[in-house]
Amino acid sequence: MHSASVFIELGAIILVLGLLGRIAGRYGLSPIPLYLLGGLAFGHGGLLPLAASEEFVATGAEIGVVLLLLMLGLEYTAADLVTNLKAQYPAGAVDFALNALPGAGMALLLGWGPVAAVVLAGVTWISSSGVIAKVLGDLGRLGNRETPVILSILVLEDLSMALYLPILTALLAGAGLLAGSITLAVALVTAGAVLFVALRYGRLISRFVSHDDPEKLLLVVLGLTLLVAGIAQQLQVSAAVGAFLVGIALSGEAAEGAHSLLSPLRDLFAAVFFVFFGLNTTPSSIPPVLLPAAALAVVTVFTKIGTGYWAARRAGIGSGGRWRAGGALVARGEFSIVIAGLAVTAGIEPDLGPLATAYVLLLVIIGPLTARWTQPAAEWFARRRADTGPAPVGPVAAPLTGSVPGAQSADGLELPAPSSASAAN
Secondary structure (H helix, E strand, O other), X not given: XXXXXXXXXXXXXXXXXXXXXXXXXXXXXXXXXXXXXXXXXXXXXXXXXXXXXXXXXXXXXXXXXXXXXXXXXXXXXXXXXXXXXXXXXXXXXXXXXXHHHHXXXXXXXXXXXXXXXXXXXXXXXXXXXXXXXXXXXXXXOOOOOOHHHHHHHHXXXXXXXXXXXXXXXXXXXXXXXXXXHHHHHHHHHHHHHHHHHHHHHHXXXXXXXXXXXXXXXXXXXXXXHHHHHHHHHHOOOOHHHHHHHHHHHOOHHHHHHHHHHHHHHHHHHHHHHHHHHHHOOOHHHOHHHHHHHHHXXXXXXXXXXXXXXXXXXXXXXXXXXXXXXXXXXXXXXXXXXXXXXXXXHHOOXXXXXXXXXXXHHHHHHHHHHHHHHHHHHHHHHHHHHHHOOOOOOOOOOOOXXXXXXXXXXXXXXXXXXXXXXXXXX
């Protein structure tokens, strides 16, 4: 009877997730907020609280985090990561300063203490690679000049997690300075060793993993990932970071084959992960933290836009591309939930989970909108400012009429042609 209850509950969860995903796809939205809402409905205090399958969902959520980070690592090679790190590290520092400090400040203002401040700093710092990649594809911007800048910032954030997560884990466990330093040293040595192996022996690893039979390739990659993630967890390094480094080590045909085979599994277990986070949040706990979550969301929308604008300007991108880069970085998602989930499990602050849920819900909805409308809005404000500016002193030039066919600015906007009078001058 117990197994029957588990099957019924899991079947209901997966069916509801599929329907929610269809609804999100129909309206061009990310399904993450709907998955979180589904978790709230199935969780404690929700409409249909679960009983039999909660333990299985918890395990599935951990696998979801591992697969999310593995798939992200498959997108990059070790050489790409090293190159991006050298070229864009100032943008990473600006990103941290502008977006982590508001979260830390909010936690201290709420009186939650320094550990919660470190947690909330991570929640507001990290953009959602999954949501942003989907939005860029939907908007047809993968080939734009500003897109490499966006991806570089995302990669730097992901690499920073290799340092941040071990520190956070030590703090949540109540480890002292010595234990925390040892944990960080182990994390650095582990990450450095894997990157070295990936750079030096990446082709050999990929050749060992690669196989023409999809079944054998899937089993080897998945088994290797879970094994390394488990070892990383034993060494007090995040299992997610271990999976990310496995993805970096794979390249070529092995990476391409693994990506296509693991994508459905990732989508399934990632959805379970977001549901699990909602399961651990009581819906009635969200309204009390909605105001600080909304205030934090407003502040960090502008700080992320400023981050992308500065980084794109530094890379020599035109004005339109700068605004597009800033708007694309706004969405928060999987990493923010992972970080908050660690704190919820550790029982650091009861209101931290609800605030993070509300914050991610807001920005995962706002993010696709800012990606689409930040550049048009900036250009509209620029035109309004020009129209309401002071009247020119001296002779007034003849109005501009017509346009030169094919004449465009650096950002693809058609330029007005000079009038005959001004052309004569």
